[in-house]
Amino acid sequence: MIEGTVSTQLARLLAGAAGANAALAAFGDEVHHDLVRVPASVTDALWEELAGVTAAQLVRALPDQGVGLWSHMFGGGENLLDGLRDAARYLPILADPATESIEVLDDGELTTVRHSSTTRLAPAVAAARIEFGLGVVLEQLRRAGVRTVTPVHVGFSHAAPRRHDGVAELFGSRNVTFAAESDSLTFLTADLTTPLPYARPGLAQVLRQHADLLLSAVRPASTWHDRFRAAVADALRDGDCSLRAVAARLALSSRTLQRRLAEQGTTWRAELETVRQDRAVRLLRDTDLTVDAVADRVGYSDARALRRATHRWHGSSPRTVRGKPT
Structure with missing residues (x-):
């Protein structure tokens, strides 16, 4: 994996939401190639363009197919917890492995998804990026499970904005804590271990193999x-x-x-x-x-x-x- 880069699918999603497709023009047709990675600085600039756009708006802009292979991993296992663990492990398919990671912690009763991120973006923009990241995780779980999955707690390390009704609506929970120790979603483990209605034996292994091949073959985009x-x-x-x-x-x-x-x-x-x-x-x-x-x-x-x-x-x-x- 190439540190300091992100997937073209994520870059295209942000550019579309920002109305800034010209920002990717320098990469030509390569920006539509899944094996190509663009510099993380490109998506940082797009996030600056998105100042004022809420995480909820960005999650709603997520296409039906999500962001490709990474999104498919959520529904690849026997249950949502299996898919969540695979998605956390293979987050580098999508994001910069030097700055982004997801950890899944399960104590048998509660499962916590902890998102770690480092950035030089302005605090308000960085907060929106974190909210978007956790919002995408929740959206992929809901799509994979074909049902509403609601966290019992949502935590953000950044300070509370003046209005956060949109955050509560995005996550479907009023139990949202700001200035928390970490950026996280917490679920009842039982909600994530219910067998998926359309589980396909062996699919998770196929997706992992595909992910390993992709990670070994990616290359930086050329201008x-x-x-x-x-x-x-x-x-x-x-x-x-x-x-x-x-x-x-x-x-x-x-x-x-x-x-x-x-x-x-x-x-x-x-x-x-x-x-x-x-x-x-x-x-x-x-x-x-x-x-x-x-x-x-x-x-x-x-x-x-x-x-x-x-x-x-x-x-x-x-x-x-x-x-x-x-």
Whole structure:
């Protein structure tokens, strides 16, 4: 799992609720890929956009399918407690494992779901995020159980807002404590251990296996700028790093590519120089290629052109760059 990232499904949910889908535009089609993770900073910014939107409103915006695999885990076991434990274990499918966790504590009579979260968001925004997180857990339990499940106690570590009628309505309970020791939902264990009406033997194991595979295969999302630089690097390796050739790799015209670069605050010449520098330094330090061969592989006419470039980048010769520690 990649710390500092969250699922694209969560990012899309928040962006839709905030009316800020443009915030994900930099990731292109990758934002619709379940194996891709976006930086947690992206969803933090979306939470700031959601200031003033209540947790209840966000939970109501949850689509019928929830947030994919993680939501399905609630109904995968023989009862809700089984599904809840799996969902807690596999929360990293959805959230940043560096900052978010869920713990399920059961003493036989009461079961407590404790949510731990660290954030740099403003207190009011962080409070809404916690309320939303526990609200989603409760909503998934209700959907999986096909019945109303009501906590006997709800606790929040943040201070009580001026009005919290919406919180009581969201959780279906008037027994809500603010400034509590932890953020938690407490249920009667008996309410969670009733056999599910549509339980399917073996489903929980299948969902766990799927979750393990997903967690092992996820990758960080790349922005358009990342993909552009990768296209430049590929063009360098193939020996044709002209503006026209790179634009064609991105299915753009040369003029459109230059405009996109200007929108990013950069230019074709500056980007080509950056990619050449990165590739040249790696080839000098990681291979035994001659300076002439390195120059050829990064698109310079000869070794003298590469020497001028390394002096421009590092104030030293290719030989000196080759000997510097990484």
